[in-house]
Structures are given as C-alpha cells and as structure tokens.
Amino acid sequence: MNFKFAHNNLNVYDLQRSLNFYKEALGLKEVRRKEKEDGSFILVYLGDGQTPHQLELTWLRDMDRPYELGDNEIHLAFTVDDYDAAHAKHAAMDCICFENPSMGIYFISDPDGYWLEIIPERR
Template sequence: MKFTFAHNNFNIMDLDKSLAFYKEALGLQEVRRKEAEDGSFILVYLGDGSSRHTLELTWLRDWEKESYNLGDNEFHLALEVDDYEGALRKHKEMDCVVFENNDMGIYFIIDPDGYWIEIIPSEDK
C-alpha cells in the first residue's frame, strides 16, 4: 500500500481575489474546478505546472462569518522557488511578506484570507 500527496485545502472568502493572488504571487494556475449544481460551493484546484500536488480553494456560498478562524495559524503550505531573492523582492513589492527568518533562509507570505505560505530556496540551487 502506497500513499501519495494529492492536495491541500484552504477555505476562502473571495474566489476571484484569491485566484488573482495565487497567480501573481506564486504563478499557480487553475487546473480543474467543481461547482455544486445548487451553487452552494465552488472548488478550484491550483497547480504549479510541474508537480501533481494541488492547492484546493474552497468557496462556500452560505458561509456567513466575516472570515475563517485559523486558530494560531501554526499550519502552513510551503513552496520552493528557484530565485529566492527575486521572489522575496516581488513579495515585498506586493506587501504580503509577514515573517522573515534570515537564519533559516526562509520567509512567509500571507494570502487574502490570512493563510501563511512558506517560501524556501530550491534545493537545486
């Protein structure tokens, strides 16, 4: 028996805003979408174009609260980048960097719903 990663999920408030953020900040593109017949939810899967792993963005029509409770937000998604310095500059220009750990050589950005995303230099570098 072998398990492989399929996707991670983030529940989001504004689908268009999130899609624009993930495209601009990380170059992620929609690879598939599932919409409920009654319009109660939309699932959009984003891919990086090279791995099979996807990020599932879930929009729920009937979510009535202002935002999702992320608790202490101790969970996160991590992506490697081949141009760490260029990515850091871009994300600073986007004003989405929330934490830099220079000792570890990593930083975190925040998406429109408050999810943290770790950016790490590619091991191929």
C-alpha cells in the same frame, strides 16, 4: 498499500481575490473546477505546472464572514529557483508576514491569512 499526496485544501472567503493572489504571488493556475449545481460551493484546484500536487481552494456560499484561523499554526511551503526575485516581488505586493534570515526563509500571507513559506531551491 501505497498512499500518495493528492492535494491540500484551504477554505477561502473571496474566491476571485484568492485566485488572483495565488496566480500573482506563486504562479499557480487553475487546473480544474467543480461547482455544486445549487451554487452552495465551488472547488478550484490550482497547480504549478511542474509537480502533480494541487492546492484546492474551497468557496462556500453560506460563509458570511472571513475565516477565523485561530493560532494559524499550519502552513504550506513552496520552493523557488530565484529566491531574491521572489522576495522582491512579495515585498512589492506587501504580503511578507514573517522573515527568518538565519534560516534563509520567509512567509507570505494570502488574503485569508494563511501563511505560505518560501524556501530557496536547494541544489
């Protein structure tokens, strides 16, 4: 029996705002979408065009407030081939929420407050 990652899921309050953020900040593009016939939810799968892994954004019609993430002690990590350019882009977007120069990493925060780790590609 072999298991393989399929996707990660994040629930989002404002789907279009999140789609715009993930496209601008990380270059993720919509791969597919599933909408419930009654309009109660929309699932949008994003991909990086390089790996099979996907990020599923879930929008729920009946969610009437932004999500409360508690201690938010989870994150997704992304490698980047031009760390300095990525850092400059994210600084201009004002979405850097934490930096750890001694480890050579930083985190950005998406519109719902999820943290995304940015790691330089190791060669």
